[in-house]
Amino acid sequence: MALLFMSLAERGAVWARVFEQANERFILGEDAVTDPAEVTHLACWQPPADLTVYPNLQAVISVGAGVDQMPAMPPGVTLSRTIAPGIEEMVRDWVVMASLMLHRDMPQYLEQAGRGEWSAKGVTLARKRRVGIMGMGRIGRLAAASLSAMGFNVVGYSRSGTPVDGLNVFGADQLGDFLAQSDLLVCLLPLTPQTEGMMDAAFFAQLPQGALLVHAGRGKQLDMAALRTALDAGQIGAAMLDVTEPEPLPNDHWAWSDPRVVITPHVGSSTDHEEGARHALAVLAASRSGLPIPGEVDQQRGY
Numbered sequence: 001m002a003l004l005f006m007s008l009a010e011r012g013a014v015w016a017r018v019f020e021q022a023n024e025r026f027i028l029g030e031d032a033v034t035d036p037a038e039v040t041h042l043a044c045w046q047p048p049a050d051l052t053v054y055p056n057l058q059a060v061i062s063v064g065a066g067v068d069q070m071p072a073m074p075p076g077v078t079l080s081r082t083i084a085p086g087i088e089e090m091v092r093d094w095v096v097m098a099s100l101m102l103h104r105d106m107p108q109y110l111e112q113a114g115r116g117e118w119s120a121k122g123v124t125l126a127r128k129r130r131v132g133i134m135g136m137g138r139i140g141r142l143a144a145a146s147l148s149a150m151g152f153n154v155v156g157y158s159r160s161g162t163p164v165d166g167l168n169v170f171g172a173d174q175l176g177d178f179l180a181q182s183d184l185l186v187c188l189l190p191l192t193p194q195t196e197g198m199m200d201a202a203f204f205a206q207l208p209q210g211a212l213l214v215h216a217g218r219g220k221q222l223d224m225a226a227l228r229t230a231l232d233a234g235q236i237g238a239a240m241l242d243v244t245e246p247e248p249l250p251n252d253h254w255a256w257s258d259p260r261v262v263i264t265p266h267v268g269s270s271t272d273h274e275e276g277a278r279h280a281l282a283v284l285a286a287s288r289s290g291l292p293i294p295g296e297v298d299q300q301r302g303y
């Protein structure tokens with residue numbers, strides 16, 4: 001059993017050490033492969049075009065939480081996304097930061113600061129702000145717990161609508177009801193055919209007037225032209241985006257200079273090298289013992 005690593009050099013150095021300590025075979029980069037038959041696991045963000053050169057490949061591990069960048073796996077190859085507390089905590093932090101920034105009118109104050117203007121808006125109590133979180137996976141639940149602890153009125157939305165952690169969760173057939181009570185909407189959904197282009201004009205129209213948008217899902221879920229129209233109409237008050245389509249967002253894109261939009265360059269999380277390596281070791285161990293693969297992706301569903 002050997003893991004072929006194809007990612008950042010800096011990350012590779014940490015993985016090499018962790019694998020050496022665990023006595024597991026680690027191959028740093030395709031150039032170092034001497035026998036393709038030896039490769040049973042591949043860790044990467046995007047795999048090489050032809051995976052059939054590795055006849056004994058059992059699993060491909062995404063070095064991040066997302067897998068929408070991955071092509072379809074050859075038959076029999078498991079896809080695993082990295083499960084690491086650090087990823088969940090980092091995205092939670094970004095979501096809390098962005099939610100607070102919008103809740104406390106920071107886009108407007110940043111704009112005012114640019115021209116030295118001292119002018120105060122009224123303050124809304126957290127408990128009077130209804131937050132709707134789309135995506136009730138591990139990250140969504142963590143963000144919900146933090147925002148609830150701060151007093152926000154949090155509800156969730158997921159495909160199944162299964163209640164979690166005492167939260168009211170709306171299912172796919174209740175999207176309208178969910179949106180109607182989301183003064184501040186957080187998107188943490190994975191990119192799937194169902195969520196691609198989901199946030200469009202009809203979607204925004206179902207939100208309360210002046211709703212705030214926090215987007216840490218995937219850029220392709222958001223129709224940027226519809227966002228601009230919704231901002232101009234006052235339907236959306238302001239937005240914080242960590243993901244865009246394309247990435248990087250071209251520097252002449254309207255959203256960069258729109259004071260109602262704050263953009264960060266997809267920095268919600270960056271997998272901690274050590275935690276990523278530990279996840280890969282857990283995948284190897286599970287493969288060896290025939291146990292369920294940590295982070296296994298349902299390739300039909302896409303997450």
Ligand code: OXD
Nearest residue numbers: 063064065066067269
């Ligand atoms: C990820 C991401 O999927 O950074 O890890 O979005």
